[in-house]
Structure formats: C-alpha cells, structure tokens
Amino acid sequence: VELANxxxxxxxxxxxxxxxxxxxxxxxxxxxxxxxxxxxxxxxEAHLPFGGNGRSGNGGRLSGIWVLDQFTRW
Known part of the structure; x- marks a missing residue:
C-alpha cells in the first residue's frame, strides 16, 4: 500500500x-x-461521479445525476 501510494x-x-x-x-x-x-x-462508470484523486484528478465529478450540479445554477 505504501508503494502504491x-x-x-x-x-x-x-x-x-x-x-x-x-x-x-x-x-x-x-x-x-x-x-x-x-x-x-x-x-x-458513467452513472458514478469521479474526477480522479491526487495528481491525476481533474476536480470534476461529471457523471450521473451529479452532472446537473456541474452545469446548472439552482
């Protein structure tokens, strides 16, 4: 685990x-x-929000129903 991280x-x-x-x-x-x-x-998986972790992350969670929060002002 230490090596993987x-x-x-x-x-x-x-x-x-x-x-x-x-x-x-x-x-x-x-x-x-x-x-x-x-x-x-x-x-x-398109139905799950994920934008990566650590150095590989892009900060987005553009999937599933959560995509509405990314592109919509409530």
Whole structure:
C-alpha cells in the first residue's frame, strides 16, 4: 500500500488475497480513487461521479445525476 501510494496519482487499485486483515489494511490505507477486491476495473462508470484523486484528478465529478450540479445554477 505504501508503494502504491508513493507516486501520488491515485488512479485505481485492486487486491487479490484470502486474508481479510490484508483487505482491511488495503481499504484503510490506499489513496487511489477506485479500489476493488477480487475484481478488475472495467473503466469509468458513467452513472458514478469521479474526477480522479491526487495528481491525476481533474476536480470534476461529471457523471450521473451529479452532472446537473456541474452545469446548472439552482
């Protein structure tokens, strides 16, 4: 986890283990914007807001119903 967080980009992460303690440590310490356990990353999901974390972030959350908040004045 420390090595994965070192570059500061925080893109995505995954862990494959049978040890629940390692899963919890991963979830508590990973700085990535997306993290999965025993799965792969299919890419961006249009129904979820995400603009990246760390140096890879763009600050936007332009997806799903949240896009209305980005482009609308209430």
């Amino acid at each position: 070192l570059p500061g980009y925080g893109l995505s992460s995954a862990i494959y283990t049978r040890d629940p303690a390692k899963v919890y440590a991963f979830r508590a310490g990973i700085g990535a914007g997306r993290g999965v356990v025993h799965a792969d990353h299919p890419g961006a």
